Amino acid sequence: MDKAEAYRQLTEEIASVVAGETSETARYASAACLLAQAFQPRFFWTGFYLVDPLKPDVLVVGPYQGTLGCLRIPFGRGVCGHVAATRASIIVPDVHAFPGHIACDSASNSEIVVPVFKADGSLAGVLDVDSTEFGAFDEIDQAGLVEICRILLTA
Incomplete structure (x- = not known):
């Protein structure tokens, strides 16, 4: 099955x-x-960083699968902090070339991060997926992950 179909089925599940x-x-x-x-071993780290209600300009690690994640990430720092600040998805083919990248695990080589919103439109957090492969993510991944985050909002 192709990747788009895998995302379609996973979204339904x-x-x-x-x-x-x-x-x-x-x-x-x-x-x-x-x-x-669904996407192992390509997805090396998969999880959420959530806006800390006591420090609304900081993300705190939430539910995830993978190795130890960073505990806190300020808005504007690293890939996740960038997405929290801009509220826009990003695909990073080589995290080592991303200015200010935070290396929570040195095995990560590429990353995709998607913002997660609450029903009122405010930022709930970000969905972060890392891969040990360079260039592991594309627009199909982005569309699939955005749709999954939309479902989490309306659940």
């Missing part, structure tokens, strides 16, 4: 699993697990 679930943590944890399982 995630939507079914999180339907009616009121806990954001449960929705994010389920999505991270299903994404990591």
Whole structure:
């Protein structure tokens, strides 16, 4: 099956699993697990960094699958902080060339980060996916992950 079809099927599965679930943590944890399982080993680290309600300009690690993640990331720092500040998705084919990249795990070589929004339009956090491969992500990944984040919003 091609990647677009894999995302389509995974989107349906995630939507079914999180339907009616009121806990954001449960929705994010389920999505991270299903994404990591569906695309392993290409997805080396898959998870969420959430806006800290006590420090709204800082992301704090949320549900994820993979090696130890950074605990906190200020808005504007690294790839995740960049997406939190700009509220726009980004594909980084080589994280080592990204200005200010934060190396939470030195095995990561490429990354895609998608903003996650609340129903009121405010930023809930970001979905971060890392790969040990260079250039592992493309527009198909971006479209699929954006759609999955939209489902998490409306669950």
